[in-house]
Amino acid sequence: MLEVCVDNISSVNAAVEGGAHRIELCSALSEGGLTPSIGFLKTVKRKHPNLKVFAMLRPRCGDFVYSPMEMEWILEDMKELHDNGADGFVFGALTVDKNIDEPSCLLVKKHSNSLPLTFHRAIDITNPNLLEENVEKIVSLGFSRILTSGLKTTAEEGIENISKMQQLSKNVVIMPGAGINLNNVESILTATGCKEFHSSASIKTVTKTREDIDFGKVILSDAEIVKNFVKIGQQFL
Numbered sequence: 001m002l003e004v005c006v007d008n009i010s011s012v013n014a015a016v017e018g019g020a021h022r023i024e025l026c027s028a029l030s031e032g033g034l035t036p037s038i039g040f041l042k043t044v045k046r047k048h049p050n051l052k053v054f055a056m057l058r059p060r061c062g063d064f065v066y067s068p069m070e071m072e073w074i075l076e077d078m079k080e081l082h083d084n085g086a087d088g089f090v091f092g093a094l095t096v097d098k099n100i101d102e103p104s105c106l107l108v109k110k111h112s113n114s115l116p117l118t119f120h121r122a123i124d125i126t127n128p129n130l131l132e133e134n135v136e137k138i139v140s141l142g143f144s145r146i147l148t149s150g151l152k153t154t155a156e157e158g159i160e161n162i163s164k165m166q167q168l169s170k171n172v173v174i175m176p177g178a179g180i181n182l183n184n185v186e187s188i189l190t191a192t193g194c195k196e197f198h199s200s201a202s203i204k205t206v207t208k209t210r211e212d213i214d215f216g217k218v219i220l221s222d223a224e225i226v227k228n229f230v231k232i233g234q235q236f237l
Contacts, residue, residue, distance in 0.1 A: 001196045001237065002229045003175065004221055005033060011221035012044050018226025022052040024090055029200060030217045031061040035077050038084055045085040054088035054118060055081045064094045064122040071104055075111050088115045092122030099126065100137050109142040118145040121178065131161060135168045145173040147198055154179030155188055162192045182228055189236045197233065201225040
């Protein structure tokens with residue numbers, strides 16, 4: 001099952017056209033994905049009311065160590081996103097020594113209104129020696145899914161750790177993500193035993209108003225890539 005990460009309307013439409021089962025709604029995918037605007041969510045839910053939308057909860061780029069004021073910010077965003085139709089949330093928080101921040105995760109769980117929670121790739125910068133402990137901890141905190149590249153830069157490089165996580169995943173879905181493309185997705189799913197995966201299914205472009213001024217990358221999902229991903233993913237359901 002494919003989850004497409006998107007940060008623009010064109011990508012949402014491509015994901016739907018290609019038959020994606022769920023989207024991760026973000027802003028600033030070029031920064032790893034940040035919290036989307038309420039206007040973005042409302043527009044998506046109005047145009048595609050049956051599409052499952054999991055909203056990113058990440059107020060800024062950088063690390064995943066959040067101050068009490070930042071957690072207030074996250075919870076305010078979470079309430080607004082919930083009230084405007086989000087079907088789930090994507091969140092992760094760490095302590096300064098890169099352990100799972102249990103109090104922050106429990107706060108998010110408390111305010112989730114029982115919607116499903118995905119612990120995102122913050123897990124990929126935790127201690128590999130604590131992999132089993134951290135998977136168990138995330139489950140105990142009430143998360144139903146872990147998005148991971150197996151503690152490596154890409155899911156393909158992290159196959160061994162993703163496989164270990166999948167073996168430990170009695171009560172949580174392990175979802176590989178990062179660097180997944182049409183050339184490697186089948187081998188990743190086969191090797192790990194995972195049934196869900198995460199990708200932007202994208203063609204990257206650069207937006208410029210003049211040749212000498214670059215206002216950043218636009219990551220555009222492609223409906224044909226999505227369609228081919230979905231076809232491959234159906235073999236593993």
